[in-house]
Amino acid sequence: MQRVFxxxxxxxxxxxxxxxxxxxxAGSSPASRFSEAAVWVxxxxxxxxxxxxxxxxxxxxPLKHLERTPWKCPQCGEALEAQFEAxxxxxxxxxxxx
Numbered sequence: 001m002q003r004v005f006x007x008x009x010x011x012x013x014x015x016x017x018x019x020x021x022x023x024x025x026a027g028s029s030p031a032s033r034f035s036e037a038a039v040w041v042x043x044x045x046x047x048x049x050x051x052x053x054x055x056x057x058x059x060x061x062p063l064k065h066l067e068r069t070p071w072k073c074p075q076c077g078e079a080l081e082a083q084f085e086a087x088x089x090x091x092x093x094x095x096x097x098x
Contacts, residue, residue: 002040003038003040005039007036007037012036012038012039019041021085024053025042025043026039026041073092
Protein backbone atom coordinates (compact mmCIF):
# COMPACT_ATOMS: atom_id res chain seq x y z
CA MET A 1 0.00 0.00 0.00
CA GLN A 2 1.20 3.47 -0.89
CA ARG A 3 -0.25 6.77 0.32
CA VAL A 4 -0.93 9.10 -2.64
CA PHE A 5 -2.89 11.98 -1.10
CA UNK A 6 -3.71 13.58 2.25
CA UNK A 7 -6.44 16.11 2.94
CA UNK A 8 -9.82 16.72 4.44
CA UNK A 9 -12.21 13.79 4.68
CA UNK A 10 -14.58 14.97 1.93
CA UNK A 11 -11.78 15.51 -0.61
CA UNK A 12 -10.14 12.20 0.30
CA UNK A 13 -13.38 10.27 -0.17
CA UNK A 14 -14.12 12.01 -3.47
CA UNK A 15 -10.62 11.32 -4.82
CA UNK A 16 -10.74 7.70 -3.66
CA UNK A 17 -14.06 7.22 -5.48
CA UNK A 18 -12.64 8.85 -8.63
CA UNK A 19 -9.61 6.54 -8.55
CA UNK A 20 -11.81 3.48 -8.05
CA UNK A 21 -13.96 4.69 -10.97
CA UNK A 22 -10.80 4.67 -13.08
CA UNK A 23 -10.16 1.04 -12.16
CA UNK A 24 -7.47 1.78 -9.57
CA UNK A 25 -7.55 -0.30 -6.38
CA ALA A 26 -7.68 2.56 -3.87
CA GLY A 27 -8.81 2.95 -0.29
CA SER A 28 -8.88 5.64 2.35
CA SER A 29 -8.02 6.06 5.98
CA PRO A 30 -9.78 8.45 8.35
CA ALA A 31 -8.24 11.50 9.91
CA SER A 32 -6.82 11.21 13.39
CA ARG A 33 -5.54 13.64 15.98
CA PHE A 34 -2.10 13.35 14.39
CA SER A 35 -2.79 13.15 10.66
CA GLU A 36 -5.18 14.13 7.90
CA ALA A 37 -7.33 11.61 6.07
CA ALA A 38 -5.45 9.81 3.30
CA VAL A 39 -5.95 7.97 0.02
CA TRP A 40 -3.99 4.77 -0.49
CA VAL A 41 -3.29 2.68 -3.59
CA UNK A 42 -3.40 -1.01 -2.72
CA UNK A 43 -1.86 -2.37 -5.93
CA UNK A 44 1.71 -1.08 -6.42
CA UNK A 45 1.49 -1.81 -10.16
CA UNK A 46 -1.16 0.95 -10.39
CA UNK A 47 0.88 3.51 -8.44
CA UNK A 48 2.25 5.52 -11.39
CA UNK A 49 -1.20 5.81 -12.95
CA UNK A 50 -2.70 6.85 -9.62
CA UNK A 51 -0.02 9.48 -8.99
CA UNK A 52 -0.60 10.98 -12.44
CA UNK A 53 -4.34 11.11 -11.75
CA UNK A 54 -3.77 12.73 -8.33
CA UNK A 55 -1.45 15.32 -9.88
CA UNK A 56 -4.11 16.23 -12.45
CA UNK A 57 -6.72 16.35 -9.68
CA UNK A 58 -4.61 18.73 -7.56
CA UNK A 59 -4.02 21.02 -10.54
CA UNK A 60 -7.72 21.15 -11.27
CA UNK A 61 -7.21 19.65 -14.73
CA PRO A 62 -10.13 17.91 -16.43
CA LEU A 63 -10.31 14.26 -15.44
CA LYS A 64 -10.92 11.63 -18.09
CA HIS A 65 -14.16 10.19 -16.74
CA LEU A 66 -15.60 13.65 -16.07
CA GLU A 67 -15.18 14.51 -19.76
CA ARG A 68 -17.58 11.79 -20.86
CA THR A 69 -20.70 12.59 -22.82
CA PRO A 70 -24.23 11.22 -22.62
CA TRP A 71 -24.70 7.89 -24.38
CA LYS A 72 -27.39 5.61 -25.73
CA CYS A 73 -27.69 1.98 -24.66
CA PRO A 74 -27.09 -0.31 -27.65
CA GLN A 75 -29.30 -3.01 -26.08
CA CYS A 76 -32.52 -1.19 -25.14
CA GLY A 77 -32.03 2.27 -26.65
CA GLU A 78 -32.29 4.12 -23.33
CA ALA A 79 -30.71 7.62 -23.31
CA LEU A 80 -28.26 7.86 -20.39
CA GLU A 81 -26.38 10.68 -18.70
CA ALA A 82 -22.59 10.70 -18.83
CA GLN A 83 -22.00 9.53 -15.24
CA PHE A 84 -23.68 6.14 -15.74
CA GLU A 85 -21.29 3.21 -16.30
CA ALA A 86 -24.13 0.83 -17.13
CA UNK A 87 -27.67 1.21 -18.42
CA UNK A 88 -29.99 1.64 -15.46
CA UNK A 89 -32.80 0.08 -17.50
CA UNK A 90 -31.22 -3.19 -18.69
CA UNK A 91 -27.74 -3.31 -17.13
CA UNK A 92 -25.71 -3.22 -20.35
CA UNK A 93 -22.23 -1.81 -19.62
CA UNK A 94 -21.20 1.50 -21.19
CA UNK A 95 -18.27 -0.21 -22.99
CA UNK A 96 -20.80 -2.10 -25.13
CA UNK A 97 -21.95 1.23 -26.56
CA UNK A 98 -18.52 2.01 -28.04
